[in-house]
Amino acid sequence: MLASAASPPTAQPTPDPVLVGVCDFPGAYPFPPIGYGGIERWLWAVAIGARKAGAEVHLLGPQWRAELAADWTIRPTRLEDLTPGKRQARELRAAGYDLLAVGHEYPSLPAWRTMWETLGTEVAAFQHWPYFQHCPDAFDGQRSRLYCYSEEMCGRYAVHRPIPELALHLGLGENELPATEGTDLLWIGRIDAQKAPHLAIRAAQVLRRRLTIAGPVFDPSYVAEHRELFQSEYVTLAGEVAGKAKMHFLADANVVAYTCARGYIEAGAATFGEALRAGSPVAALAWRHGTCAQAALCANTGSIALVNPEAPDGAAAKALANSIEQATLLPARHVQEIGLARFDPVRHFRALSGNSC
Numbered sequence: 257m258l259a260s261a262a263s264p265p266t267a268q269p270t271p272d273p274v275l276v277g278v279c280d281f282p283g284a285y286p287f288p289p290i291g292y293g294g295i296e297r298w299l300w301a302v303a304i305g306a307r308k309a310g311a312e313v314h315l316l317g318p319q320w321r322a323e324l325a326a327d328w329t330i331r332p333t334r335l336e337d338l339t340p341g342k343r344q345a346r347e348l349r350a351a352g353y354d355l356l357a358v359g360h361e362y363p364s365l366p367a368w369r370t371m372w373e374t375l376g377t378e379v380a381a382f383q384h385w386p387y388f389q390h391c392p393d394a395f396d397g398q399r400s401r402l403y404c405y406s407e408e409m410c411g412r413y414a415v416h417r418p419i420p421e422l423a424l425h426l427g428l429g430e431n432e433l434p435a436t437e438g439t440d441l442l443w444i445g446r447i448d449a450q451k452a453p454h455l456a457i458r459a460a461q462v463l464r465r466r467l468t469i470a471g472p473v474f475d476p477s478y479v480a481e482h483r484e485l486f487q488s489e490y491v492t493l494a495g496e497v498a499g500k501a502k503m504h505f506l507a508d509a510n511v512v513a514y515t516c517a518r519g520y521i522e523a524g525a526a527t528f529g530e531a532l533r534a535g536s537p538v539a540a541l542a543w544r545h546g547t548c549a550q551a552a553l554c555a556n557t558g559s560i561a562l563v564n565p566e567a568p569d570g571a572a573a574k575a576l577a578n579s580i581e582q583a584t585l586l587p588a589r590h591v592q593e594i595g596l597a598r599f600d601p602v603r604h605f606r607a608l609s610g611n612s613c
Contacts, residue, residue: 273310273312274310274609275312275313275355276302276303276306276311276313276353276355276356277314277331277351277353277355277356278300278303278313278314278315278356278357279316279317279335279356279357280296280299280320281295281317281358281359281362283295283296286319286320287300287317287319287320287321288303288426289427289428290427290428290498291427291502294425294524297526298382298384298423300426300427300428301424301426301601302601302604302608303328303357304426304601305600305602305603305605306357308605309602309606309609312329314330314331314351314353315328315330316330316333316334316335316356317331317334318334333348334368335348335367335371336367336371337367338371339371340370345371348371349376353375353377354378355377355379355380355609356372356375357379357380357608358380358381361388362379362381363391363394363402364390369391378399378400380401380609381395381400381402382402382403382421383403383404383405383413383418383523384423386521386523390402390413392415395416396417401417402417402418402419403418403419403421403423404418404523405423405523405525405551405552406420406550407420407545407547407550408521408546408547408548409521411546419607420551421607421608422529422552422599423525423526423529423604424600425524429499430500430503431503432507432533433503433506433507435535437587438509438511438588439508440467440508440510441460441463441465441512441580442467442512442531442536443456443467443514443515444469444471444502444506444512445471446474448478449475449478451471451515451517451520452515452520453515454482454486455515456515456576457488457490458485458570458573459513459573459576459580460513462573462574463580463581465580466490466492467490467492467513468494468505468509469486469491469492469493469494470494470495470496470497471494471495509531509536510536510584511538511539512527512531512536512539513580514527514538514539514541514549518543518565524548525548528549528552529595529598529599531595532552532591532594532596532598532599533596534592534595535591535592536588536591537557537559537584537586537591539558539559539576539580539582540553540560540561541575541579542561542563544562544565552598554594556586557586557598558579558586559579559580561575561578563576
């Protein structure tokens with residue numbers, strides 16, 4: 257029977273919010289970190305993006321900062337520590353999670369996987385290390401999904417049906433400042449042979465420009481090997497910076513220089529998102545096609561020096577110097593607008609959530 261014109265419309269049920277669990281793991285950094293920490297910062301970005309997208313978010317695991325409890329739901333348990341059928345496991349299943357965001361190792365960890373398979377939830381992981389070997393059935397591309405930053409990384413993990421997606425990394429108390437044109441160059445990251453900041457120093461010498469190197473020394477022998485470069489008159493060693501100080505370094509940079517060793521495969525590449533969101537264009541050194549630099553940058557946000565890996569350091573430095581000069585011409589405000597959209601936590605979460613969230 258048709259309803260009369262006077263009949264009120266049928267009320268539509270309001271859908272329950274998506275419930276997302278963001279899992280910690282044993283590591284050197286607290287969650288979220290202040291400063292560095294790749295996967296840790298990515299997990300925090302997922303939590304922020306999920307909440308801004310309207311999802312309910314639980315922080316799972318004992319390593320989340322206690323001070324977050326005033327504003328976040330923290331359940332200090334890890335799946336790998338639970339036994340299916342026991343009380344805590346039943347409570348976790350009863351919560352009804354739609355999606356778990358986890359470090360890339362977990363879908364291949366037997367104890368974690370055993371518990372996860374009882375939950376009926378999807379899982380999203382981002383590949384942050386280029387050498388980890390997953391179980392053959394760790395990811396099916398649907399219920400369990402692996403995301404990779406670059407064409408190169410997708411190729412390395414092709415058997416696991418990887419989904420291309422730029423990684424976003426956020427730290428506690430590290431909100432972006434308004435974009436400024438800046439004056440000097442900045443290199444930021446861990447200081448070791450894989451990251452090869454000595455090439456950025458040589459490029460700064462070519463240009464006779466000041467370069468700040470911000471980051472922790474992971475390999476003192478590497479610094480000792482390039483002692484003369486690190487002691488150059490053009491270089492300021494700032495050490496590890498975090499919080500507001502880090503954001504001032506990023507905002508005040510005229511150009512952020514990105515370097516890596518010839519054989520190093522960059523998996524997560526936090527530098528690109530951090531720099532562009534701050535309004536600093538990036539001049540990147542790449543040794544082959546399909547890298548994170550090419551995935552993250554465009555002509556409006558930076559310049560890439562694609563160098564033959566057989567070329568000597570001097571030639572690579574000159575190519576990077578040319579890219580720095582090109583990147584210098586890009587307006588900081590436009591770079592920041594693009595960066596905030598390209599590396600947006602809500603957009604990133606929606607990409608990770610697939611069709612389920």
